[in-house]
Every structure is written in structure tokens, then in C-alpha cells.
Amino acid sequence: MKLSDHITVAVPLRISFAGGGTDLPIFYKRRIGSVLNTSINKYIYITVKKQNVLFGASYRLNYSDTEIVEDISQIKNDIARECLKLLPVPPPLYISTIADLPASSGLGSSSSFAVGLLKSLHMLRGETVDVMQIAEEACEVEMYRLNRPTGKQDAYAAACGGMNIFRFFPDESVRCIPVVSDQNRLNFFFSHLLMFWTGITRDASKILSDQTQSIDQKFSTLCEMADQVDILHRITKSSFCPIEIGAILHRNWVMKKKLSTLISSPKIDQWYQLAKDAGAYGGKICGAGGGGFLVFLAPIKAHDSIRLALSELIEIKINYEEDGVQNISSFSR
Missing domain, CATH: 3.30.230.10 (Ribosomal Protein S5; domain 2)
Structure with a gap:
């Protein structure tokens, strides 16, 4: 050949x-x-x-x-x-x-x-x-x-x-x-997601290095974050309920910010709260944090309100990809 x-x-x-x-x-x-x-x-x-x-x-x-x-x-x-x-x-x-x-x-x-x-x-x-x-x-x-x-x-x-x-x-x-x-449930889930570009690029290595400092003090938080995975898995196997998943996203975001002061910023916190006030169930900064993309899970009826609240950001439409x-x-x- x-x-x-x-x-x-x-x-x-x-x-x-x-x-x-x-x-x-x-x-x-x-x-x-x-x-x-x-x-x-x-x-x-x-x-x-x-x-x-x-x-x-x-x-x-x-x-x-x-x-x-x-x-x-x-x-x-x-x-x-x-x-x-x-x-x-x-x-x-x-x-x-x-x-x-x-x-x-x-x-x-x-x-x-x-x-x-x-x-x-x-x-x-x-x-x-x-x-x-x-x-x-x-x-x-x-x-x-x-x-x-x-x-x-x-x-x-x-x-x-x-x-x-x-x-x-x-x-x-x-x-x-x-x-x-099944694909219908995945489509339903992704129809509730919104992703916005903050316009901020950052060096993930610096954030992750800071996150690993004093790891003994942060270990219990990381354990709790790992436990959320199995809770989330149970939801995906049953209802795939956006409200329940959104609550887990929010809980993880609150815990994640405890790992490093570099993960969020006053501006990121402001954007997050604006989305929550406009109806988002929960959300997060993607990756190590500090910038990049904000993702929110929200009822479809609240999407336009969230877009208006975050009008200074650029929305990026996303969907599921099955293949690697x-x-x-x-x-x-």
C-alpha cells in the first residue's frame, strides 16, 4: 500500500x-x-x-x-x-x-x-x-x-x-x-447553551501554576469538584434537566474561583452576574479561566435577554460534535 x-x-x-x-x-x-x-x-x-x-x-x-x-x-x-x-x-x-x-x-x-x-x-x-x-x-x-x-x-x-x-x-x-x-436529548441540551467571547486571551500555564500552589489547602475543594461529575452523570442518564445541570455549573464556578485569584476578575464576575440576572441557570469560564469564553446554560426564553445583557460580547454558536x-x-x- x-x-x-x-x-x-x-x-x-x-x-x-x-x-x-x-x-x-x-x-x-x-x-x-x-x-x-x-x-x-x-x-x-x-x-x-x-x-x-x-x-x-x-x-x-x-x-x-x-x-x-x-x-x-x-x-x-x-x-x-x-x-x-x-x-x-x-x-x-x-x-x-x-x-x-x-x-x-x-x-x-x-x-x-x-x-x-x-x-x-x-x-x-x-x-x-x-x-x-x-x-x-x-x-x-x-x-x-x-x-x-x-x-x-x-x-x-x-x-x-x-x-x-x-x-x-x-x-x-x-x-x-x-x-x-440519544441525539434528540443532546440537541435539547445544546439548544440551552450560550457561548460568548470575552475578547481576553490569557496564559493558562500561569493560572494553573498558581492553582497548584498550596494544594493541601485546596484539595478538599478539588475533591468536591470531582464528586460533581458523578452527580452530573446521573442527571444526564435520567432527565438531562437544564435547571439541575445549570445549578451544578454554578456550584462548580463558585468552587473553581476558590482555587486561584487569577481564574476570574471583576469584569468576568460582572458579566457572569448579568447573565444570571437575565435568567441563566449557571455558567462558567472555559478552561483555566482568566478570559476566553463564557458559557451559560439558560432557558431558551431567556436567551435574548442574556444576549442583550452581554451585548458588548460576541456570541459564538456551538453544537455537539460526536467525533474526535x-x-x-x-x-x-
């Missing part, structure tokens, strides 16, 4: 509903971490192409910057560099990426990029691997090779897709538990 030499993959972004922070090693090394999240219909697209030698460079990368280098060690993009070290492919090589939404906004985009690039490199090497292995490799790149203070949930959400509970065990193993629900990382184009010449 002839190997592909031009591959494009699509990788979904994600929203976490409960348990964020318990996917960090500082927690799951002491107690099993639990997160419930879902992939959404917003993506990062990665193209990897074996380049013609006539272009005269070993590696060309196009993202928000352009890099043209001769050696992997010269690549400034940390994730691309370490993925190529982990899964070497003979140069010359071209890598490009484009996204539906901005980076550093709390939707797991860096892990989605790692998952998509690793999937593409495996395909170039003629290797078929399961999504759990790709997620594990993405965690290896971000958490251990780059030593970033990030958790595991983003990589697994991007690789697996759908709405899932992920359990993170002290021995580094991960279990994926799909949240079983997908090969959308591959061919050989």
Missing part, C-alpha cells in the same frame, strides 16, 4: 462541565480525577505534507507565524518540535494549521493541535494507532517533555470526541466513559 504524503485532519475543541483541575497530576496522584466534557463543532485543521526538495528547506511551518528551518531543534513552536522528535518523519516537511476560534481561550486548542499533528505524523509513517494512544502521546509532549502545568482532559477530549467522563488514575492510566444519550480527531483528506502523488 502506498503511503499518504499529504494529510489534513480536523480536531474538535472542547467544553468541560465538571471536574476541571482534577486531571492535574498533583490531584490524581492522590485521588482518582474525574472530568465530564464534550467536544464541540469548532475545530483546528492541521495539514502535514511531504515537501518537494526544490523548496530548499527541511521544515516549513505556517501558523500565526511562519518558520523555515533546517533542523527540528530550531523549530520555535514547542508542540510541533516535540511531536516531530517523538515521531520523526524524514524531511522536507510542511506543516500548517488554522483554527475556527482563537488560541489561549480555554477550549483546549494546544492539546487539539498536538493530537492532530501526532495523528498526521502516524499516518505519514504508515502507522494505525487508537485514539487513546494518540491522547497519551499528546500528554507526553505537553506535560512531560515540555513540562507544562496542564492536565490530561484536553488531549483525551480532542482524540476521543463526544460527551464523556474521563477518569484519571494514579498509575497514569485513563478510562473513557461515554455519556450515553478525523482524517478529512489524504492522498499520495
